[in-house]
Amino acid sequence: MNGVAPRPPSASPFVLAALVVPLVLAALLFWLGGEYGRWNGLREDADQSFARRVLLIDILSNMRAAESSQRGYVITNDPEFRARYTEWHAQIQRRFASADALYRDEPSHRTGFDNLRRLADAKIAEMDEVLRLYASEGPQAARQRVADGEGKRLMSRLQFQLDRVIRAEQRIGEARVVAYRNRTETLQRVMWILVAVSSLSLAIALLGLWRQRVSQYHVELRGFEAARRNETILDSTIDPIIIVNPSGSIETINQAASRMLGYEGTSLARRDFDLISDIAPGIGSFLDRIGLVDGQLRTPYWTDRQVRHQNGRMLPVDIALGVMPLPDGDHIVVSLRDIVERKRVERLKDDLISTVSHELRTPLTSIVGALGLLRLDAGNRLDPESAGLVTIAENNAQRLIRLINDMLDIDRIDSGKLRMTLTPIDLHHVVLRACDDNGGLVRSAGAVLDRAVADETLMVQGDEERLLQVITNLLSNAAKISSEGSRIAVGLMRSEDGCRAIVYVDDEGAGIPDEFRGRIFGRFERAASDEAAPGTGLGLAIAREIVTQHGGELWFEDRPGSGTRFAFTLPVMLPVTLPRTDPGDRSKGPRILICEGNPAVARLLQSQLTDEGYASHVVANAVAARAAIATHGYNLLLLDMALDDADAFHFAREVRRLESPEKLSILMVSAHGGDAATPLSLDLIDWIDKPIDPGRLKAAIAASFRHSGIEQPTVLHLDDDQDTLEITAAALKGIAYMLKATTLADARALLRVETPHLAILDVHLEEGLGLDLLPDLVDERGVAIPTIIYSAHDIDVEIAGQIDAVLVKSRTSLPDLKATVRRVVATRHANGEG
Numbered sequence: 001m002n003g004v005a006p007r008p009p010s011a012s013p014f015v016l017a018a019l020v021v022p023l024v025l026a027a028l029l030f031w032l033g034g035e036y037g038r039w040n041g042l043r044e045d046a047d048q049s050f051a052r053r054v055l056l057i058d059i060l061s062n063m064r065a066a067e068s069s070q071r072g073y074v075i076t077n078d079p080e081f082r083a084r085y086t087e088w089h090a091q092i093q094r095r096f097a098s099a100d101a102l103y104r105d106e107p108s109h110r111t112g113f114d115n116l117r118r119l120a121d122a123k124i125a126e127m128d129e130v131l132r133l134y135a136s137e138g139p140q141a142a143r144q145r146v147a148d149g150e151g152k153r154l155m156s157r158l159q160f161q162l163d164r165v166i167r168a169e170q171r172i173g174e175a176r177v178v179a180y181r182n183r184t185e186t187l188q189r190v191m192w193i194l195v196a197v198s199s200l201s202l203a204i205a206l207l208g209l210w211r212q213r214v215s216q217y218h219v220e221l222r223g224f225e226a227a228r229r230n231e232t233i234l235d236s237t238i239d240p241i242i243i244v245n246p247s248g249s250i251e252t253i254n255q256a257a258s259r260m261l262g263y264e265g266t267s268l269a270r271r272d273f274d275l276i277s278d279i280a281p282g283i284g285s286f287l288d289r290i291g292l293v294d295g296q297l298r299t300p301y302w303t304d305r306q307v308r309h310q311n312g313r314m315l316p317v318d319i320a321l322g323v324m325p326l327p328d329g330d331h332i333v334v335s336l337r338d339i340v341e342r343k344r345v346e347r348l349k350d351d352l353i354s355t356v357s358h359e360l361r362t363p364l365t366s367i368v369g370a371l372g373l374l375r376l377d378a379g380n381r382l383d384p385e386s387a388g389l390v391t392i393a394e395n396n397a398q399r400l401i402r403l404i405n406d407m408l409d410i411d412r413i414d415s416g417k418l419r420m421t422l423t424p425i426d427l428h429h430v431v432l433r434a435c436d437d438n439g440g441l442v443r444s445a446g447a448v449l450d451r452a453v454a455d456e457t458l459m460v461q462g463d464e465e466r467l468l469q470v471i472t473n474l475l476s477n478a479a480k481i482s483s484e485g486s487r488i489a490v491g492l493m494r495s496e497d498g499c500r501a502i503v504y505v506d507d508e509g510a511g512i513p514d515e516f517r518g519r520i521f522g523r524f525e526r527a528a529s530d531e532a533a534p535g536t537g538l539g540l541a542i543a544r545e546i547v548t549q550h551g552g553e554l555w556f557e558d559r560p561g562s563g564t565r566f567a568f569t570l571p572v573m574l575p576v577t578l579p580r581t582d583p584g585d586r587s588k589g590p591r592i593l594i595c596e597g598n599p600a601v602a603r604l605l606q607s608q609l610t611d612e613g614y615a616s617h618v619v620a621n622a623v624a625a626r627a628a629i630a631t632h633g634y635n636l637l638l639l640d641m642a643l644d645d646a647d648a649f650h651f652a653r654e655v656r657r658l659e660s661p662e663k664l665s666i667l668m669v670s671a672h673g674g675d676a677a678t679p680l681s682l683d684l685i686d687w688i689d690k691p692i693d694p695g696r697l698k699a700a701i702a703a704s705f706r707h708s709g710i711e712q713p714t715v716l717h718l719d720d721d722q723d724t725l726e727i728t729a730a731a732l733k734g735i736a737y738m739l740k741a742t743t744l745a746d747a748r749a750l751l752r753v754e755t756p757h758l759a760i761l762d763v764h765l766e767e768g769l770g771l772d773l774l775p776d777l778v779d780e781r782g783v784a785i786p787t788i789i790y791s792a793h794d795i796d797v798e799i800a801g802q803i804d805a806v807l808v809k810s811r812t813s814l815p816d817l818k819a820t821v822r823r824v825v826a827t828r829h830a831n832g833e834g
Helices: 012-076 079-103 107-136 139-147 150-236 255-261 286-290 340-377 384-415 427-444 464-480 539-549 599-611 622-632 648-658 694-705 722-731 744-753 770-776 814-828
Strands: 241-244 250-253 301-308 314-326 329-338 423-426 448-453 459-462 487-494 500-506 553-558 564-571 591-595 615-619 636-640 665-670 684-689 714-718 737-741 758-761 787-791 805-808
Touching: 012 079, 012 107, 012 139, 012 150, 079 107, 107 139, 107 150, 150 255, 241 255, 250 255, 255 301, 255 329, 286 329, 314 340, 340 384, 340 722, 384 539, 423 427, 423 464, 423 648, 427 448, 427 459, 427 464, 427 487, 427 500, 459 464, 459 564, 464 487, 464 500, 464 539, 464 564, 539 553, 539 564, 591 599, 591 622, 599 615, 615 622, 622 636, 622 648, 636 648, 648 665, 714 722, 714 744, 722 737, 737 744, 744 770, 758 770, 770 787
Parallel strands: 448 487, 591 615, 591 636, 636 665, 665 684, 714 737, 714 758, 758 787, 787 805
Antiparallel strands: 241 250, 241 329, 301 314, 314 329, 423 459, 487 500, 500 564, 553 564
16 A cells, blocks of 8 residues: 555546547548438439430430431321321420430530530421421422432431530540449448447447446445345344335345244245334325335334234334435335333333332321321320421321322323323312412411412313322422512413413522523422422423323413512313303302203203293203303203213213302203113212103202201221221211221122212222222112222223212322312202202
8 A cells, every 4th residue: 555545537538538539420420421422423423424325315216217207208108107207206305305404404514415406406397397398399399308418417417416425425424433433432441441440449348348347246246245244234133124115015124023023034025014014004105104204204213013923913012214215215124123021021110110009109198197187186185296296207208109109100101101181171270279279388388379360260171180280289399499478379361362271380489590491391300409308300390291291381481570480371172261150149049051952852841940930041052051051150950961062971070070069960861761880970960861750850950959968978988908998087087977898898798788978999909999899889769879989099081980089099188088078978969059
């Protein structure tokens, strides 16, 4: 190696060759074309000279034949000789016309021809004169004219002139032939030269092609070796790899893919990729279906997918896609990652989380409940030091509960299992509830809570408990950084365009440090000033995920002067704001709203109610009913099960969130009888079948308006944790009479001897599920007994729709449980005014 860098190829020789070679070839072709034209011209001249000679000889022959016919007629007076003379005369004129055309392009040779023509004309005139004399003066005069020799002299001169012209034509023809032969020889020499040059060029080209083929062979050999190396690399990778061409057909798979899918290396070649995977469904080109736009993949990574084995079973995989541009189009490189082991680990993790959820939440709930009861009920009997120790223990137990809840929520976010139960809710109610629930927390921090909540209904699609979690988190953060006497404001308002609701929490703290702003919503992130305060650093990350799943946005901003505002937005359901009605502002007597899509049934119901002295109003759908309830307020809703614009149970659930049973009772009107084994839930007072029995309707309405005589309802509590049973019984002491059961068998035995007014169920028992008791929770009328799920596990949406309330242990305090018990009992025995 001489250390000299290779010089790039110069384009000048190629450009010069590209210009000169075409010009040389064009000049050569132009010259050959000219030579060929001249060669053809010489040949044509020689041909025309020969044609003129033949024509002149024919003219001489015709002249002699005409003279013979003229003399034969003069001598014999035979008319046939006269006719022949006329024919020869015409033939001579035609021959001269043809010869004249041939000599037109040869002016240099025309003089001899013109002399010949004059002599011929003179001879013809002489012969015509003889015939005229024959006709006018007789045969003797004609013979005398022939005998004087004028005609013979003219013929001799004509013969002499014709010989001269023919000799001249012979010389011209010979010269043309010589020139023609010379041109032919020149062209032959040029053609031989061209053959030689072409042969040499062909030899050079073949040599170049041979060298190129040898070079191409070496390139192909290197490519083959590179392909072998690439194939070896592909086969040595542990991840299955599949190459798919632009049409969606499989071109190559490596050995790992062959082992995973059960196919031989070539058995999948040219088969459609959809045979093994469904990541590109639909119609259209494969690249469009896979999401390739401008050379980029919209979704290059697919998690938790499945591929199809040769035997038909599905294998769990992660799929990574890459683009490989090739001359015949963009190819897709599919990399599969076997996640069977990861799934096994995830199952172990889920089992661990389930164990943490149940085995830690349940005892912690009992600890917190016991400490709370001890602090409240025995506060007067404890000395200050003991009371302080109880408070410390309770606060730290609550801290452990919050840590567990945050860790479980983060795991749900990572696994995509943080589900929202989105139903129509009044955000006004949620914000006020958050203020009530966290008032004590703010006061314990020495701060004052201000409410800036407009008195209007703001309906959103949301999960009430999760939105409470967000507001609670923001209030908790504000309380941590608030000083004694500072103010914390909670607000709710509409955006300027009226399409979004804005919830905000303002504090008067020192603000967010600059170095912390970019990572404030990260996990386990805490400002240096907050490190002494309790907390996991997960709250804001969880809050942002909850708000995002609601279609909203969470952010923070500095307040004028000092302090920080945390705010989030949610889409508003209704385009107009319905004013909230004062529940005490009612017309005289009970007011009933009939929501019935069938006009005939609506008129019948209204007529029956009028006969009983009740004022009623009819609407045809859920939208009109929702607006009427919010605007006017009613005591009873008669709800048709067959609504056109909504599911009746979903709508009833929405109404119950807005209006408590004390304000509004709900009575279902159905064309088909309800299944007695199906829990009605939703705080329904009854279920009336169509056609409507006036007596049954009257009794149901009366039941909805009368006062409840129950002061202490019977509550059945099913839970396999004895401590939870005892703590719950202590919390509900004086509120309810408790029936305790640790198994399904014990609960069913209690139901055979006593019908409770309410049931509290834990979902996961040591033997079976608490939900298995639902079919047994009906009273003597076949109406479902109100049920509360109080479990350490989160409840699926499908299960939540079957019961009256869901409370999660460690996320809900015992006071929440007490309040829920009161609400659900009041549902069935409404004590609102009639």
